[in-house]
Amino acid sequence: MKLFAVVILSVLLLVLAAQIYTFTGRAREAEQGFLDFKKKLDQARADQIEFQSELDYYLNPVNLEKELRARFNYRAPDEKLIILVPRGSSTSP
Template sequence: MKYFLLVFFILVLAVVGLQAYNLFIQRRDYVDELMVLMDEAKRLETENQLLSDDLEYYQDDENLLKEVKARFNYKDPSEELLILVPALEE
């Protein structure tokens, strides 16, 4: 009877130990995943801040017009457009 209890106790300890080990591995995986998600959240917050800054900048009509002129060579009918091309170095 004592032998049976000792074997049973050892088996219970082994099962509990295995479950504890599995929980430890699972916790480690969750911590790693949490770190990845926190890094992504920080990156997204930074990107969101940059987009908010751009949105605020382009809310001003003068800034928007300046950007359109710079990107698309836009000009008002009352303006003259002068494009300077640097000379080729030989």
């Protein structure tokens, strides 16, 4: 009877050890997944802060006009456009 109890307890101990090992592995995987998601969340928050600062910058009409002029050669209807070409880059002699 004692031998039977020892065998049963040994089997139970092995099953518990296997479960602990499995749960430990799953906990490591879950922790790694959590760290990956946290890293992505931190990056998304940094992007949000950057985009918000750009939005605040472009909400100012003066800054918006300055960017339009720089990117798209925008000019007001009453302005004349003058293009300056450096002397060394001219194709004619």
